[in-house]
Amino acid sequence: MKRPFCAANWKMHKGPADAAAFGMKFASLYAPQADRTVVVFPTALSLAALREALADRADIGIGVQDVHEEAGGAHTGSLSAGMAAQAGAGWVLAGHSERRHEFGDTNEQVAEKVNRVLEAGLRPMLCVGEKLEDRESGHLEAVVRRQLEAVLTTLGPSDAGDLTYAYEPVWAIGTGRTASPEDAAEAHAILRSVLAETVGAVAAAEATVLYGGSVKPSNIGELLSAEGVDGGLVGGASLDPVSFAAICSAGSEDT
Numbered sequence: 422m423k424r425p426f427c428a429a430n431w432k433m434h435k436g437p438a439d440a441a442a443f444g445m446k447f448a449s450l451y452a453p454q455a456d457r458t459v460v461v462f463p464t465a466l467s468l469a470a471l472r473e474a475l476a477d478r479a480d481i482g483i484g485v486q487d488v489h490e491e492a493g494g495a496h497t498g499s500l501s502a503g504m505a506a507q508a509g510a511g512w513v514l515a516g517h518s519e520r521r522h523e524f525g526d527t528n529e530q531v532a533e534k535v536n537r538v539l540e541a542g543l544r545p546m547l548c549v550g551e552k553l554e555d556r557e558s559g560h561l562e563a564v565v566r567r568q569l570e571a572v573l574t575t576l577g578p579s580d581a582g583d584l585t586y587a588y589e590p591v592w593a594i595g596t597g598r599t600a601s602p603e604d605a606a607e608a609h610a611i612l613r614s615v616l617a618e619t620v621g622a623v624a625a626a627e628a629t630v631l632y633g634g635s636v637k638p639s640n641i642g643e644l645l646s647a648e649g650v651d652g653g654l655v656g657g658a659s660l661d662p663v664s665f666a667a668i669c670s671a672g673s674e675d676t
């Protein structure tokens with residue numbers, strides 16, 4: 422059994438005061454547990470406040486939701502991987518479907534971003550996933566393969582092991598519609614087979630692959646029991662410290 426990995430993606434929610442309040446409450450509800458990993462991705466503006474609220478909780482990682490594909494320059498409104506590192510982030514989401522579909526991030530840009538994140542010494546969490554029409558037209562594998570290969574072919578063999586992956590079917594994000602454990606297992610198997618071809622069988626087997634899309638306290642248990650699913654990347658249900666603490670504690674002996 423792998424260490425479950427639970428990540429919170431707050432998207433455009435929670436300013437600094439809300440993030441600090443969450444941090445305090447969450448720390449009181451979720452005690453450090455050696456057998457699992459927890460990471461929170463607040464908006465970059467709230468990173469410092471959340472860090473401060475969790476100052477004595479080295480077990481909880483903090484990251485940013487996106488970085489620019491360049492290391493610096495005239496890019497109004499953007500932030501770089503180096504800045505995220507300087508601000509104390511340990512993790513960066515790359516290729517979230519809202520970045521891809523709302524802001525037009527291409528596979529090539531996502532690959533650049535992952536490279537900047539690695540250069541800054543941070544850990545990328547690469548998100549991939551198909552739209553409903555891709556799935557219904559039988560293109561799940563082709564889409565996931567394209568998204569993964571675009572990034573992995575730009576990395577050296579040792580870098581690939583620094584990535585964590587999230588499979589997030591677009592039709593399940595923020596819709597209340599969760600992939601069944603069977604759907605998740607099927608997609609995770611596809612993802613791992615593409616990984617095996619590109620970075621090798623050992624790295625593919627060892628990779629941490631989260632499922633994302635309407636994860637909540639009531640379904641995290643069955644999702645974690647699906648073959649190849651190592652944890653959850655949680656949007657809506659991560660905004661409430663009570664529900665995120667319940668998700669992070671899933672399957673623990675303390676629950």
Ligand code: PGA
Nearest residue numbers: 594595634635655656657
């Ligand atoms: P959701 O979002 O849990 O609200 O569906 C997941 C995500 O976008 O990472």
